[in-house]
Amino acid sequence: MNTTFSLKRFWQQIRFHGAGSWKSYTIAYGILIILMVYLSMVGGYKMILAFYSFALCIAGTLISARIFRSWSDFGNASSTLMLPASLTEKFSIGLLYGLVLFVPLFTCIYYFSAWITLNIFDHAISIKEIWRGPESLHESAYAFFMPTIMLFLLVQPIALYSAVRFRKYQFQIMILLIISLFVGYYYAQHMLMLNLTKTLAFNYVYFVVGDHLTYFSVKSGGSYTTIMIPAIIQKLNITMWMIFAAGMYVVAFLRLKEREI
Amino acid sequence: MITIRNLDFWYSKRENLFAGLNLDMQPGHIYGLLGKNGAGKTTLLKIMCGLFFPKRGEVFLDHWIPRQRHPGFLQDIFLLPEEIYIPLINAESLVRLYAPFYPRFSREQFTRAMDYFEVNSVRKLNKLSYGQKKKIMIAFALACNTRYLFLDEPTNGLDIPSKATFRSLLAAAFSEDRTIILSTHQVRDLQSLIDHVLILSGRRIMIHQSLDFIGSRLKFQRSVTRTEMTGLLYSWNTEMGHACILPNFDNEPGPVDIETLFNGALEVPEKITHLLHSEIPVL
Structure with missing residues (x-):
């Protein structure tokens, strides 16, 4: 018997989880479609463009937290832990439904909402334009989607970790952890940039997460100056986040292994 | 084991x-x-x-x-x-989706149990009463083998x-x-x-014995009064008189009243466990 990963058992789990949860997924995705169409009606397509990153992270985190809550929820945890499947398979189910299937599905919903908006409310914009995003902000679809996916890859393991580590207030703890992480990161970056740009007299630094964290803007008085982030720091940024995300997935996995009800 | x-x-x-x-x-x-x-x-x-x-x-x-x-x-x-x-x-989907995890699951056994329990297998489990759900899960648990x-x-x-x-x-x-x-x-x-x-x-296992063994050491009797009993270890009032525990001096194991045994073990643990752990019952 394969004790780490069996495709047969994994497929059984996919079916079992899907059959028990399809209704809640349908409701969740239905709400997302309605929300996106509504937002694009109110604020135009730019609104859902801005909404994409935000909603992907929020909805993705909520869905992941919900899947992994079955490990903490008192009634549910016994049956989840006692299900004859390996830990890797159980963990992979969370990743499959919360990441691998979620991101493409969410993106399809995003374009579906955009399509509805274009055909019904706003004929002036082409779907291609939506795909690429506003020229001023994004050079390509890659530049638009990748930072969002990366951001989600950072947020999701925190959701997983909170769901398996804590018995109570998992959602509140998760929000607190995410906020602390980003505030901490931005503060560290801010201090770093302050030191790198000592010669400039400025009172505020803000970063654009998009475009691979390649530049930041410095506000001095009333004007902004764009400064390219040194290549080494760009690489460090990406590497650090990747290591952090991978580390969080590993920690969440190990916590799951030691999970009691 | x-x-x-x-x-x-x-x-x-x-x-x-x-x-x-x-x-x-x-x-x-x-x-x-x-x-x-x-x-x-x-x-x-x-x-x-x-x-x-x-x-x-x-x-x-x-x-x-x-x-x-x-x-x-x-x-x-x-x-x-x-x-x-x-x-x-x-219940049907439960068998279709959950049973494959248990290699010795018997669908026939499950169906038979469901029939005996007279449970509706078409309605969703969350729509059933607690007792109905319990019956389905018992049927499933037994059929997993x-x-x-x-x-x-x-x-x-x-x-x-x-x-x-x-x-x-x-x-x-x-x-x-x-x-x-x-x-x-x-x-x-x-x-x-x-x-x-x-x-x-x-914080420990007080009694861990087969009923045969317990019945060979302890005698369980019902009586209207307690005074006639010789060597009475424990008795408690039930709606049908006194349920009593006595040492069993017959060489035949008798029936065990588990409820009385449990009450006796908690009330007079030394007397009960002493008899169960000694070589032969003594007065």
């Missing part, structure tokens, strides 16, 4: 639930796990299933270490907790005819390679099934 050695377990470090608990359980028996509320019956079952980890000591089910939750181990054990979790599917079957308060929520059905189904599902543990407060419901009694009290 279940082997527990020097098990310590606590929820709070200030109060040990189990301290140095030792236990051996053999296949081919139906164990009745008894204890007062909070004695640790459910916790012990969950430790054996790998849902709680021992703080100290070792637990083995054959060669498996439960806390590792190996898929092979999980295929061979089924715990039906008192509070059952029900997926949002019907796992070598270890742990049932926590299995008769809670069952109507009177269903309790009898449950007894006959469990008796039919029992085999020499299975170890069945019934944790219960409803001993009268399950008296006829149990062949070994485990009484948990004071």
Whole structure:
């Protein structure tokens, strides 16, 4: 018997989880479609463009937290832990439904909402334009989607970790952890940039997460100056986040292994 | 075989639930796990299933270490907790989707149990009453044919005819390679099934004996008054007179009244355990 990963058992789990949860997924995705169409009606397509990153992270985190809550929820945890499947398979189910299937599905919903908006409310914009995003902000679809996916890859393991580590207030703890992480990161970056740009007299630094964290803007008085982030720091940024995300997935996995009800 | 050695377990470090608990359980028996509320019956079952980890000591089910939750181990054990979790599917889908995880699952056995229980297998499980859900999960648990079957308060929520059905189904599902543990407060419901009694009290196993052995050492009698009894160890008032425990000086094992045994073991533990652990009953 394969004790780490069996495709047969994994497929059984996919079916079992899907059959028990399809209704809640349908409701969740239905709400997302309605929300996106509504937002694009109110604020135009730019609104859902801005909404994409935000909603992907929020909805993705909520869905992941919900899947992994079955490990903490008192009634549910016994049956989840006692299900004859390996830990890797159980963990992979969370990743499959919360990441691998979620991101493409969410993106399809995003374009579906955009399509509805274009055909019904706003004929002036082409779907291609939506795909690429506003020229001023994004050079390509890659530049638009990748930072969002990366951001989600950072947020999701925190959701997983909170769901398996804590018995109570998992959602509140998760929000607190995410906020602390980003505030901490931005503060560290801010201090770093302050030191790198000592010669400039400025009172505020803000970063654009998009475009691979390649530049930041410095506000001095009333004007902004764009400064390219040194290549080494760009690489460090990406590497650090990747290591952090991978580390969080590993920690969440190990916590799951030691999970009691 | 279940082997527990020097098990310590606590929820709070200030109060040990189990301290140095030792236990051996053999296949081919139906164990009745008894204890007062909070004695640790459910916790012990969950430790054996790998849902709680021992703080100290070792637990083995054959060669498996439960806390590792190996898929092979999980295929061979089924715990039906008192509070059952029900997926949002019907009984048919439950079998179609959940049964493949258990290699020895018998669909025929499940269908037969469902028929005996007269449960609707088309309606979604969450739309059924607690008793109906329990019947479906009992039918499923029995049909899995796992070598270890742990049932926590299995008769809670069952109507009177269903309790009898449950007894006959469990008796039919029992085999020499299975170890069945019934944790219960409803001993009268399950008296006829149990062949070994485990009484948990004071952080340890107070009694762990077969009913045959207990019946050979202790005599259970009912009487209108207590005064006529010689060597009376314990008695309590029931609606049908006094239920009494006496030493058994006959060489024949007699029937055991588990409820009276349990009450006696908690009220006069020294007298009861002394007789059970001594070579021959003495006055």
